[in-house]
Amino acid sequence: MVKIIADTLSCISVEEAKELGLAYIPQIIEFDGQTFRDDTEMDSATFLSKLRSSTILPKTAAPPPALYTPYFQEYSQQGHTILVIAPTGKMSGTTRGAEVAAKDFPDADIRVIDTSSIGSGLGVLVKSALEWAHQGLDADTIQANVLEMASRERIFFMVDTLEFLQRGGRIGKAQALVGSLLQLKPILTVKEGQTEAVENQRTKRKAIARIVELIMEKCPKGTDGHLSLMHGDALEDAEILAEGLKQALEISDIPIYFVPPAILVHSGPGVLGVSFFQKKN
Numbered sequence: 001m002v003k004i005i006a007d008t009l010s011c012i013s014v015e016e017a018k019e020l021g022l023a024y025i026p027q028i029i030e031f032d033g034q035t036f037r038d039d040t041e042m043d044s045a046t047f048l049s050k051l052r053s054s055t056i057l058p059k060t061a062a063p064p065p066a067l068y069t070p071y072f073q074e075y076s077q078q079g080h081t082i083l084v085i086a087p088t089g090k091m092s093g094t095t096r097g098a099e100v101a102a103k104d105f106p107d108a109d110i111r112v113i114d115t116s117s118i119g120s121g122l123g124v125l126v127k128s129a130l131e132w133a134h135q136g137l138d139a140d141t142i143q144a145n146v147l148e149m150a151s152r153e154r155i156f157f158m159v160d161t162l163e164f165l166q167r168g169g170r171i172g173k174a175q176a177l178v179g180s181l182l183q184l185k186p187i188l189t190v191k192e193g194q195t196e197a198v199e200n201q202r203t204k205r206k207a208i209a210r211i212v213e214l215i216m217e218k219c220p221k222g223t224d225g226h227l228s229l230m231h232g233d234a235l236e237d238a239e240i241l242a243e244g245l246k247q248a249l250e251i252s253d254i255p256i257y258f259v260p261p262a263i264l265v266h267s268g269p270g271v272l273g274v275s276f277f278q279k280k281n
Helices: 014-020 044-053 063-077 096-103 119-134 139-150 162-166 172-177 204-218 235-249 261-266
Strands: 002-007 023-025 029-030 032-037 059-062 082-088 108-115 153-158 185-191 194-201 228-229 256-258 271-275
Touching: 002 014, 002 119, 014 059, 014 256, 023 063, 023 261, 029 044, 029 261, 044 261, 059 108, 059 261, 063 082, 063 108, 082 096, 082 139, 096 108, 108 139, 108 235, 119 139, 119 153, 119 235, 119 271, 139 153, 153 204, 204 235, 228 235, 235 271
Parallel strands: 002 023, 002 082, 082 108, 228 256
Antiparallel strands: 029 032, 029 059, 153 185, 153 271, 185 194, 228 271
8 A cells, every 4th residue: 555645835734634644744943943843833823923023034944854754664564655745855855854764764665756846736746646545556656647747737926025035045046036126026936846937017916917817828727727826824815816716717616725834934924826737738
């Protein structure tokens, strides 16, 4: 049997992870000299409250290998193959932590899959992998399916300021925008696992409207696109965006996720994003 392990950068809530029977690993938040797990010790709302009242920029730390060890030990002793559906290694050290932990189990079949994804789209990949495992698909097939699906993901997002991405070292190829935007609102994407600029808009409203256009150009109608929205204390904007897309894309429900603290550290409050998967060629 194949066992799936994921982490909180997938935007899956702790409650949903429990319902799914998903082995779930936290990210670590470093704030004012203290460390917090973002599954049991700090949620997104609490984090934003602390962020807004602090002059110190928090940091993130990848899950230490020790957090993976109990799952690796239990599942390997039971003879299972283990697939860790990990976020992009270019933004997170999660992949590396899992790989280090796997070295302690040389006889086990443990595969750490760098999806080059992050956020709600990563959650879609995790839940798809769980479904395939429950259907009895073998590890090779699930791994191939995850990587193929991940290659079709498209992410567009906007932030209130590039400051957090820049200071947190997660700005990637969008670095050229720093210092040149002033009042402009950039639309960003995640490409090959890192942040890149798409284009600039003069106002937040125009940026949201342009994101809608980009979605309409590339996202298939119906549920095949696995469209999802994510935000950091921008629920009203996310709900407006969702309502505008439901009828146009013939979707009855579009899930909206409050991004976890480990994403908010680098995006800052006000982030609004969308993930979907293009059709197979």
